[in-house]
Amino acid sequence: MRSSHRVFVQSSENRYHLVFMKTSLIILLTLAGLFVQTNVRAQKPKDLADFWEKQHISKMFPSNVRHRDLKNYLEQLRKLEIKVEEVGRSYGNREIYQIEWGKGATRVFLWSQMHGDEPTATSALIDMFAFLQKNRDKDWVKRMEETLTIRAVPMLNPDGAEIFQRRNLQNIDINRDASNLQSPEAQLLKRLRDAWQPHIGFNLHNQNNLTTVSGTTNQAAISFLVVEGQPELRNEEGNERNKRLTAAMIVALQNFIPGSIGRYVDAYNPLAFGDKFSDWGTPVILIETGALYGKDELFLVKMNFVAFLTALNALVDGSEKSFSTFNYDVLPKNGAGNLFNYIFRRANIVNNSGEILEIQVADIALNAMRRPAGEFVITTVQTTGSLVSFRGLEEYDTSGFYLFPKFGGALRAGTIGEFLFYKKDRQIDWKALDLEKQFPPDAIFSGGKWIKPLPKLN
């Protein structure tokens, strides 16, 4: 009995053990499955955005990043043991660098800031390389490292970046110098492409902050263009792939900026690098970063980061093939002209042109010049009249006030947008020499902001 009991107990223990083993195996397999799944899910746009939030090393607003700041960023990449090398010099003798990561057969080339005042992608590239290097233990990053070799030139135009201007120091627009190659920066870019023959190129720019998505007054925060090259030289397969990769980026970004993604409009231009790259055998995707009211420059860096990694990963895991070029084809084109930075509605404009002093009631649209973050913003009047079909990113009802252009004269397109506001029930001598002192204004708009805010009227 005892022994049989013992046997019974034993066998029961064995059976229990077996069941336990099986269960643990199932749990283990499930966990492994989950693990693989989380790894796959790690490429979800929201996860990519979270990675950026936690790990980004670019801390400054991109418009404030000068050549020395780029060098600091690159030093951080070098400390992570990422290959960074000087590949040339600008006309002003500033170093131009190339970053390289990965050891795969597919060659991807990205370049940013060939226009000095178009800085967003430079910071996003830095963050992307830092992320990839620090996360090589993730399966999908490991796969990317094995499949791709990624090279990038951040800030191709460091002289322009230094003074926040589009052109280089020779006053050449590098992106109109692809044929003539008169600038050292253009020569370098061509040399880097020709020597390496990348399979894909990403041409990274910024567009006007007031670019809209056509048919709307939404800002186009990001716009894409698959640059197809001239018909005789077209790489149809490469262009189709780039449309699918762009579709993947569009789908990803719709999680964050729905309705604010546009299709960049541009005709073939043999002087432009995107077109020439495509002609030379490297089909290019152009990414243009705009702006989004209420979101700062770093948010747009994050959008670039999500877009880059989405495209590269779709290329690596083959998921680009599951995307349709349709998402790209139906993307609404960029629009322009119906959105302004500021609209002052129903202003009582004091037009003081010498002898004649008249009050004109009209809406006023103002735009701000794009300047590095924190700098004084110059605003100028774009148009006046009844602007019902237009929208301002900021709009003010100024019907209860006189609006006096601070520098006098009659207000017209081109007038500097520095305004004094006076409640309509006040008696003001508009010809007073020291108007502001004799008649302190009720509100002052200067440098694109309210120095003295518009008071509420009862």
Ligand SMILES: [Zn+2]
């Ligand atoms: Zn540009």
